[in-house]
Amino acid sequence: MIGELWESLTDALEGLGSVVHFLFRLVVNTPRVLLRFSLISQQIFNSGALSLIIIMLSGLFVGMVLGLQGFQLLQRFGSEEALGTAATIGLVKELGPVVTALLFAGRAGTALASELGLMRATDQLSAMEMMAVDPIQRVVVPRFLGGVIAMPLLAGIFSVIGIYGAQLVGVQIMGVDSGSFWSQMRSAVSLSDVTEGIVKSFVFGVACSLIAVYQGYYATPTAEGVGRATTTTVVTSAVVILFLDYLITAAFL
Amino acid sequence: MRKSRTLNLGTGSFVLLGFAALFFLTTQTTSHGLAVFGPAHYQVIAKFDNVGDLKVGAPVSMSGVEVGRVTKIDFDSNEYKAVVLLRLNERFNKIPTDSDASIYTQGLLGGKFIGLTAGGADTYLKDGSQIDFTQSAFVLESLIGQVLASFTKQKADEQAPARADPKATEKTK
Numbered sequence: 001m002i003g004e005l006w007e008s009l010t011d012a013l014e015g016l017g018s019v020v021h022f023l024f025r026l027v028v029n030t031p032r033v034l035l036r037f038s039l040i041s042q043q044i045f046n047s048g049a050l051s052l053i054i055i056m057l058s059g060l061f062v063g064m065v066l067g068l069q070g071f072q073l074l075q076r077f078g079s080e081e082a083l084g085t086a087a088t089i090g091l092v093k094e095l096g097p098v099v100t101a102l103l104f105a106g107r108a109g110t111a112l113a114s115e116l117g118l119m120r121a122t123d124q125l126s127a128m129e130m131m132a133v134d135p136i137q138r139v140v141v142p143r144f145l146g147g148v149i150a151m152p153l154l155a156g157i158f159s160v161i162g163i164y165g166a167q168l169v170g171v172q173i174m175g176v177d178s179g180s181f182w183s184q185m186r187s188a189v190s191l192s193d194v195t196e197g198i199v200k201s202f203v204f205g206v207a208c209s210l211i212a213v214y215q216g217y218y219a220t221p222t223a224e225g226v227g228r229a230t231t232t233t234v235v236t237s238a239v240v241i242l243f244l245d246y247l248i249t250a251a252f253l
Numbered sequence: 254m255r256k257s258r259t260l261n262l263g264t265g266s267f268v269l270l271g272f273a274a275l276f277f278l279t280t281q282t283t284s285h286g287l288a289v290f291g292p293a294h295y296q297v298i299a300k301f302d303n304v305g306d307l308k309v310g311a312p313v314s315m316s317g318v319e320v321g322r323v324t325k326i327d328f329d330s331n332e333y334k335a336v337v338l339l340r341l342n343e344r345f346n347k348i349p350t351d352s353d354a355s356i357y358t359q360g361l362l363g364g365k366f367i368g369l370t371a372g373g374a375d376t377y378l379k380d381g382s383q384i385d386f387t388q389s390a391f392v393l394e395s396l397i398g399q400v401l402a403s404f405t406k407q408k409a410d411e412q413a414p415a416r417a418d419p420k421a422t423e424k425t426k
């Protein structure tokens with residue numbers, strides 16, 4: 001019993017250690033990959049531009065729900081004008097980065113993990129090594145960097161669309177005054193709120209992309225293994241995102 | 254070639270859209286927009302006995318129109334006064350040197366801001382000049398304290414003759 005517990009603990013530590021080691025390898029290879037920017041820009045397209053539709057749609061609906069719920073709540077205190085502030089702070093600091101990261105893990109993270117896992121299963125990675133092409137440099141780092149760059153941009157787009165959605169419901173439908181909606185928002189939201197959101201989305205981008213490429217790269221080279229790698233990517237990403245979210249929020253307070 | 258062109262176009266427009274969103278968030282949803290791409294400005298100093306909970310970034314207004322912002326609040330340990338740095342828009346460069354600065358509260362429980370009232374001097378405030386006439390923040394707690402003190406004093410005054418009166422009337426009976 002204690003032996004099993006000990007074993008699972010050492011397994012977890014070993015996994016964490018190998019992720020950190022993998023991240024180190026990626027960072028060491030980053031400068032060389034930056035010189036071939038076309039590889040990265042292709043990956044920005046794959047994980048960023050292709051996630052745009054789902055991010056924008058989700059952002060719009062999250063913002064609209066915030067507008068509706070916020071209005072119902074604030075109306076009780078007769079301060080509907082604070083809706084802009086409430087929705088913007090909620091979106092920029094929390095919902096934008098977190099929901100975008102969760103969607104990103106589901107949309108782009110799984111794609112990365114299954115792509116790399118399939119490359120592993122069909123021996124494409126080994127073939128590259130045979131041709132003296134480093135698969136980390138040629139395949140993994142561009143995907144990782146593409147995700148890291150795309151994530152803050154996606155979170156920013158999510159927040160902006162969300163604010164528009166809150167404005168749509170609050171101002172256009174519920175009749176909150178447009179002037180006070182924007183001016184109260186502007187006087188209450190500070191630059192550090194926006195910075196916190198950007199820092200969060202950047203950290204989530206690193207975490208999501210790292211987990212996805214790690215799981216894909218070290219996937220068991222079978223059909224089942226690729227499937228498991230994809231599932232683990234989504235589950236681990238979601239837990240890690242929420243955990244990091246708490247840490248960063250506490251650090252910024 | 255064609256395919257890579259559409260790919261680059263997609264990537265480019267995505268990155269542009271993303272940065273536009275971040276730009277919108279930093280300049281349009283916060284009051285910071287004024288500071289980053291702010292118009293020409295000049296800075297003046299005002300010393301207050303008490304600034305209350307005045308914050309950096311609070312507006313400076315004249316007749317209710319915003320003319321600048323508070324950029325720094327410091328403490329002068331020689332004079333024991335709060336030193337407030339005001340950044341005023343260059344457009345409003347005809348503010349007399351003997352204008353006075355007071356700290357007001359927006360609404361009942363809102364934040365503090367600085368209101369300038371024009372004086373009558375012929376010389377105008379320049380970069381680095383100091384506003385000499387200042388009025389401290391209105392601190393709600395000390396005001397409540399004063400009101401309570403005056404109430405208890407009033408009560409004591411009322412009770413003292415009232416206690417003396419019955420005896421006087423008894424004596425006359």
